[in-house]
Amino acid sequence: xxxxxxxxxxxxxxxxxxxxxxxxxxxxxxxxxxxxxxxxxxxxxxxxxxxxxxxxxxxxxxxxxxxxxxxxxxxxxxxxxxxxxxxxxxxxxxxxxxxxxxxxxxxxxxxxxxxxxxxxxxxxxxxxxxxxxxxxxxxxxxxxxxxxxxxxxxxxxxxxxxxxxxxxxxxxxxxxxxxxxxxxxxxxxxxxxxxxxxxxxxxxxxxxxxxxxxxxxxxxxxxxxxxxxxxxxxxxxxxxxxxxxxxxxxxxxxxxxxxxxxxxxxxxxxxxxxxxxxxxxxxxxxxxxxxxxxxxxxxxxxxxxxxxxxxxxxxxxxxxxxxxxxxxxxxxxxxxxxxxxxxxxxxxxxxxxxxxxxxxxxxxxxxxxxxxxxxxxxxxxxxxxxxxxxxxxxxxxxxxxxxxxxxxxxxxxxxxxxxxxxxxxxxxxxxxxxxxxxxxxxxxxxxxxxxxxxxxxxxxxxxxxxxxxxxxxxxxxx
Numbered sequence: 245x246x247x248x249x250x251x252x253x254x255x256x257x258x259x260x261x262x263x264x265x266x267x268x269x270x271x272x273x274x275x276x277x278x279x280x281x282x283x284x285x286x287x288x289x290x291x292x293x294x295x296x297x298x299x300x301x302x303x304x305x306x307x308x309x310x311x312x313x314x315x316x317x318x319x320x321x322x323x324x325x326x327x328x329x330x331x332x333x334x335x336x337x338x339x340x341x342x343x344x345x346x347x348x349x350x351x352x353x354x355x356x357x358x359x360x361x362x363x364x365x366x367x368x369x370x371x372x373x374x375x376x377x378x379x380x381x382x383x384x385x386x387x388x389x390x391x392x393x394x395x396x397x398x399x400x401x402x403x404x405x406x407x408x409x410x411x412x413x414x415x416x417x418x419x420x421x422x423x424x425x426x427x428x429x430x431x432x433x434x435x436x437x438x439x440x441x442x443x444x445x446x447x448x449x450x451x452x453x454x455x456x457x458x459x460x461x462x463x464x465x466x467x468x469x470x471x472x473x474x475x476x477x478x479x480x481x482x483x484x485x486x487x488x489x490x491x492x493x494x495x496x497x498x499x500x501x502x503x504x505x506x507x508x509x510x511x512x513x514x515x516x517x518x519x520x521x522x523x524x525x526x527x528x529x530x531x532x533x534x535x536x537x538x539x540x541x542x543x544x545x546x547x548x549x550x551x552x553x554x555x556x557x558x559x560x561x562x563x564x565x566x567x568x569x570x571x572x573x574x575x576x577x578x579x580x581x582x583x584x585x586x587x588x589x590x591x592x593x594x595x596x597x598x599x600x601x602x603x604x605x606x607x608x609x610x611x612x613x614x615x616x617x618x619x620x621x622x623x624x625x626x627x628x629x630x631x632x633x634x635x636x637x638x639x640x641x642x643x644x645x646x647x648x649x650x651x652x653x654x655x656x657x658x659x660x661x662x663x664x665x666x667x668x669x670x671x672x673x674x675x676x677x678x679x680x681x682x683x684x685x686x687x688x689x690x691x692x693x694x695x696x697x698x699x700x701x702x703x704x705x706x707x708x709x710x711x712x713x714x715x716x717x718x719x720x721x722x
Contacts, residue, residue, distance in 0.1 A: 288687070295553055295693060296686045302331070302549035303607070303684060306524060321574070324524055324548075325504040328572045331552045335559050337508030340569060340591045348505040350585045352575075355458035356381050357499035364470060365390075365491040366480040374456075376476030377443075379494040381460035382428065383468045388440045388492040396484050400438030403490060405472075405481075406430060409448030416450055423452055428465050435466035441492050445472040458499060468494040503574035505582045507591060508555055512564040516598040516708050518700060519661075520554055521571035521652055522547030523582060523604065546607025546684060548572050550693050557697045563704035566598055573652050583652035587659055598708050599624070599662040601696060602653035609639065609668045609688030616692055617667055619644040620653055622714030624662035626706070631664075634698055638691050648717040658721065662711045666692065 288296065306324055329346035332339075341348040362379055364371040371377050388403060395405040408423070415421035431442045442465075446452050454471050470492065472481070481488060503525070523544050555570040569592055575581030587594070602620075609616065616639050621627040631641060648654065653663035668688070703709065 288690075292690055292694075295690050298553055298556070299549050299684075299686050299689055302327075302552055303545045306545040306548055321504060321525060325506050325572070325574075328506040328524060328548065328552065329508075332506070332508030332555060332570065335508075335552075335556050337555055337559065337570060338511055340507040340509035341505065342591070346506050346508060348507055348586065348589075348591065349502060350505075350581075350589075351500050351502055352581045352585075354499040354501045356456075356460065356496050357458060358456060359495040359497045361493055361495035363491065363493045364472075364476075366488050368489070369480060371476055371480055375473065376480065377470050377472050378456045379496060380424075380427070380454070380465070380469045380471060381457045381496065382424070382462050382465050383470070383494045383496060384464040385495050386441070386468050386493070388468070388490075390489055390491040391440075392487055393490045394485075394487045395481060398434070398437070398439070401440060403441035403443055403492060404434045404439040405443045405445070406434075407447050408444050408452060409446050409450060412446065412450035412452055413448060423454060424462075427454075427469060428462075431465040431467055431469050439467060441468045441470065441494075443470045443472050443492075445477050446474070468492065470494070503581055503585075505574055505586055506572040507586075508570045509592075510555070510559055510568040510570075512567050514565050514567045516565075516596050517567040517569050517592055518598050519569045519571060519600040519656065520551055520558075520696075520700075521573055521583065521600065521602055522551050523573040523575055523580075523652055524548035525574045525582070544604050546605060546689060547603040550603050550606060550689065550696075553693050554697060554700075557693070558700070561697070561701060563701040565704045566700075567592075569597075575652075580650075580652055580655050583655035587655040594659050594661065597656070597659075597661050599664070599703075600653055600656040601700070602651050602656075602663060602665045603667070603692075603696070604649075604651050604665065605667045605669070606692050607668070607684040607686075607689050609685045609692070611685065611688075613640070614638070614688075615640040615642050615668070616695070617642045617644050617669065619649050619651075619665040619667075620657070620663040620714065620717070621645060622716065623657060623664075623712060624709050625712055626709045627662070627664065630699060630702060633702060634695065637695055639688070639695075646716060647719075648714075648721065654717065654721055657714070657717055660711050662709055666696065668692070 305327055325347060329339075332346055339346040358373055358378060362373055364373070364377045391402045393402045393405075398404050408427070411426055412423070415426075427442075427444060430444075434442045444454075506524070524547075551570050551572055555568070558568045571583075571586065573580075573582030573586070575583070606616075618631055618641060621631065621643050622645060628643070631643070649665060649667070651665045651667075653665045657663050668685075
């Protein structure tokens with residue numbers, strides 16, 4: 245659709261459709277806003293536009309649907325790690341992972357999982373775990389051989405079946421009522437009376453919100469406890485007056501995740517090394533709808549993309565009095581699995597590390613506030629001087645000296661390495677499908693990358709900077 249805007253007499257037309265006079269002023273300001281934006285975009289130098297284009301490409305890939313939010317143990321994490329490794333390789337960074345590769349792979353325990361030997365068989369028909377039933381996470385592991393069970397009777401030597409709806413109804417207005425503690429109490433009573441297992445179900449409309457909580461660390465119940473869904477009961481155990489042949493087994497184990505750090509290296513044959521890192525992995529999905537990926541665009545594809553771009557800039561930089569280690573960490577900031585593992589099993593000599601730069605959620609600079617927050621300034625007496633040294637930067641600097649923020653920098657602070665943590669603030673949709681790439685402030689992230697690059701170059705003129713303990717960090721990580 246063609247549009248004509250005459251700035252001489254403020255006449256407006258759009259195609260063959262006339263524009264109401266009341267719209268003229270509005271359209272003028274729409275034009276003016278667009279024109280100012282065009283001029284602003286034109287002010288970016290060619291090299292800056294290259295960085296913005298790279299950010300869009302890299303953030304776009306790292307947050308694409310097929311990455312599954314980069315959830316650990318998925319093909320999505322492997323795709324993302326491979327992409328970052330290939331980016332490092334294409335820039336000429338040396339591999340600094342394990343066995344001459346860019347990858348540092350490791351395993352972490354991630355709570356509990358239901359193992360394959362778990363079963364619930366009724367009259368030789370096996371029910372589907374997760375759909376028809378599941379063992380509660382605090383169940384002890386045990387097998388109950390096939391037994392004839394009248395579900396309406398509580399007999400010694402057999403599994404007991406219990407409707408939890410009466411308890412839910414009785415306590416529906418009691419905010420202190422804990423369904424799990426209630427079930428454990430009932431399990432102990434059933435065990436004392438000779439039951440071999442407890443199967444609970446809910447016939448009412450009161451929501452019980454019972455799930456398999458893989459993070460449960462509470463003591464085991466007195467006997468195995470299984471939750472029977474309404475669908476499972478309707479299909480397999482509908483007749484409360486009938487007797488069924490039931491066979492049960494609870495087998496709950498530890499979930500092991502394979503995670504991947506991606507590490508590239510710029511070797512300037514210098515005596516000290518600067519570590520620049522960000523986590524690239526994201527939880528992947530929400531608890532409510534595991535089929536919907538949370539892409540982790542702001543948290544933290546924005547930081548991982550910045551690591552790639554800083555690697556590109558530093559590879560070409562003349563600041564060569566330090567080596568540079570670029571790391572995309574596995575693990576979200578709060579868990580820090582990737583940085584913790586690297587700090588314990590480093591691929592460079594940590595005693596020669598000068599300082600560590602950490603970027604997390606740096607892609608959503610507010611256009612009104614235009615501020616970059618920096619934490620960790622108490623870890624060296626030189627930070628406060630250097631971060632304000634550069635003038636005429638297009639944003640404000642906010643030094644956060646309060647309680648330590650979650651971040652991979654904490655793993656290096658524990659090793660007595662000076663750290664700086666950069667972020668543009670939390671946003672409510674960080675762990676939400678609404679965290680879209682179009683919400684990234686690419687120009688704002690460009691300015692942050694350039695600021696950090698310039699800060700590194702300024703520090704290149706100094707020797708190894710001193711480490712000092714920071715009270716707010718030491719208190720937070722104890």
